[in-house]
Amino acid sequence: MDAPRRIGDRSTSDVVVRLRTQEGRDEWMYCHSNILVEKSKYFADRLSENWPTCQILDSRNCVEVYCQESEFDHHVNVIRLLYVVIDGSVDDLWNGVKNAIGILQVAVELGCPQIVTACVNYLEAVPWEESEEEEILRIIPGMGSEVEPILARLQPVNPSAIHGIFISTLRFATSSPPSLMNDLKSSAQEQLEYMVTEDDDSPLLLASDDIKSEVKDCIGRLFSRFNSLLEAFLCETTESVGEAGKMTSFQSYLVDFSWACQLLTKLEIMREFVNSWVDASDKIVKVMQSSSTVEIIETKMKVVEVVAKVLESIGYGTVILPTAKRLHMVKVWLPFVQVTKPLIDSAMTNEEDSLAFKIDGELWQSLESTFVSIILALPSADQAEILTEWLGNEHVQYPDLTEAFEVWCYRSKVAKRRLALFGSSHCTSNTL
Structure with a gap:
């Protein structure tokens, strides 16, 4: 039997592969024609x-x-790999994803x-960094069907699979x-929101009627459990509700509600x-x-976050409610x-508690604007009652309802004249 051929063995080599670049790099590799041809x-x-x-060197x-120049080393590696038995036992020869991509191209x-198959098997199986994934997306799609398995993890998923994982994740998240x-649950909630968000790409999941129905049911069950907790709290003594640690479950529901909104x-x-x-x-x-302990103040902050979202839906017409409910x-x-903001502001001045009570200043501003919008959409007599109470409150500085007060004054002053212009029979002195 013939002895195994080794690359670079000049005594048995019958062909020279000369690698060259325009920059002048030049390497001669002594090879064997039967291996190259095969x-x-x-x-x-x-x-x-x-x-x-051409004939050269004996x-x-x-x-x-x-x-x-950037491909030179990859060419050298490919020619050397021709002499290696590619049978799945060479997984350690690729020296990482980036190098394997270069070898695959050559x-x-x-x-x-054989080298293409081995490269594909390696790249399809190992993890990628983000930069490597971008490189794969740039290069692989134009290289033919034999390398398509590399892209399997990046292919779009069929709608039924997306629907299934959404429902499963939703049930866990609620x-x-x-x-x-908790960290796993928070991650699930983030991904659910991401799946239905339209950004540079279309939402991963279209909000069909059955998806909306499932979301409503899951959030409804979440709220039902919250109501049970409320009832349990109301049956306890004031001191018991305010005990350290008693608010943990309550806060957890509020965090869920903030995400649910x-x-x-x-x-x-x-x-x-x-x-x-x-x-x-x-x-x-x-x-x-029930209490003013640190735990209660922190919980109040989370309540404010949910209230802001709920009132925003009401104030800007996303959800239409009858006058009595508004x-x-x-x-x-x-x-x-009015009472909670000073408590939170005071807690934030305490260095030990400042991180726990960190709240976005824009939330307070948005909440103030929302109150103004809701108040101005109420009957004028109800507005007068609310504004009267606001002006007599020691916390008159927040929320600042000056805008609502100014609009109410203007509307009330000109009400008779404006309504008379349109022949209204409802123009009475009760307007003021």
Whole structure:
């Protein structure tokens, strides 16, 4: 039997592969024609009788291969790999994803099917960094069907699979798992919101009727459990509610509600949640009035975050409520916010608690604007009652309802004249 052929063995070599670049890099590799012809279509063509060759160095055939400087090392590696048995036992020869991509490009160019297969198997199986993934997306799609398995992890998923993972994730994200799983639950909530968000790309999931129905049901069950907790709190003593650690579950629900508002708004199905919050508002405030401990103040902050989202839906017409419910929301939450903001501001001045009570200043500003919008949409007599209470409150500085007061004054002053112009029979002195 013939001894194994080794690249660079001049005593048995019958062909020289000369790698060259325009920058002047030049390397001669002493090879064997039978190996080159067997494992590379490019070299099979170059060494065939149909391809003109030149004689050099003791009558050996010389094949000159020109390449870019950036591809030079990859060409060297491919020619060396022709001498390696590619049977799955060479996984450690690729020296990383980036190098394997370069080798793959050259292997495709030189028509080396065994190396191409081995490269594909390696790249398809190993993890990629983001930069490597971008490189794969840039290069692989134009290289032919034999490399398509590399792109399997990047292919779009069929709608039924997306629907399935969305529902499964939704049910977990609206459950009440042990606190050790809070990070996992938060991640699930973030991904659900991302799936329905339209940014540079279309949403991953279209909000079909069955998706909306499932979301409503899951959020409804979440709120039902919250109502049960509210009832349990209201049955306890004031001191018991304010004990350290007693607010953990309560806060967890509020965090879930804050996220739920984001999801429901994107799906345009806030109505059920808003109505549930309206119905529970009195109970929530009553629980919050039970204590002024640090835990209660932190919980109040989270309540404010949810209230801001609910009132925004009401104030800007996303959810249409009857007058009585809108008036009720103002009467419940305006006094709560007036008292809560100073407590939170005071807690933020305490260095030990400042991080726990960090809240976006824009939230307070947005909440103030929302109150103005809701108040101005109420009957003028209800506006007068609210503004009277606001002006007599020690916390008159927030929210600042000056805009609502100015509009009410103007409307009230000109009401008779404006309505008379249109022949209104409802123009009475009761307007003021």
